[in-house]
Amino acid sequence: MAFLQSPKKDWYCILGAKPSESLTELKRKYQKLVLLYHPDKQSADVPAGEVEERVQRFIEIDQAWKILGNEETKKAYDLQRREDDLTQSWPVDVHVFLEDMSWNNDDQCYTFTCRCGGRYSISKNEAEDISLVCCDTCSLIIEILR
Numbered sequence: 001m002a003f004l005q006s007p008k009k010d011w012y013c014i015l016g017a018k019p020s021e022s023l024t025e026l027k028r029k030y031q032k033l034v035l036l037y038h039p040d041k042q043s044a045d046v047p048a049g050e051v052e053e054r055v056q057r058f059i060e061i062d063q064a065w066k067i068l069g070n071e072e073t074k075k076a077y078d079l080q081r082r083e084d085d086l087t088q089s090w091p092v093d094v095h096v097f098l099e100d101m102s103w104n105n106d107d108q109c110y111t112f113t114c115r116c117g118g119r120y121s122i123s124k125n126e127a128e129d130i131s132l133v134c135c136d137t138c139s140l141i142i143e144i145l146r
């Protein structure tokens with residue numbers, strides 16, 4: 001399966017979910033995100049640069065669900081994840097309170113700088129029920145506390 005060889009992405013993190021969550025829970029998160037990022041659902045005043053980012057995000061979310069929403073591919077991915085765990089951790093780098101993140105008015109999202117120099121960002125809507133955010137540059141993850 002081609003996706004197993006593709007660059008490492010944490011599909012759970014893309015859905016803002018934990019691996020221990022049930023399929024129903026994953027589906028709920030997927031549906032919420034997909035509505036948020038669906039190209040047909042974007043308002044006209046979103047700046048062009050961001051439209052592209054959102055499309056990119058939509059594709060990732062869709063791909064994550066293709067893998068995690070199917071019992072067989074999910075099992076294969078979980079297995080691969082467990083194997084990777086032996087050699088590489090999928091670390092929660094820090095725990096951050098939402099109010100300690102900076103509010104970015106231009107992008108309408110909360111941001112936090114990763115120690116790699118990359119950025120964690122989460123929109124207000126996402127922050128309502130997503131607790132894990134991946135860095136846009138490296139593979140670190142932060143957990144948001146409320």
Ligand SMILES: [Zn+2]
Pocket residue numbers: 114115116117118119135136137138139140
């Ligand atoms: Zn990083």
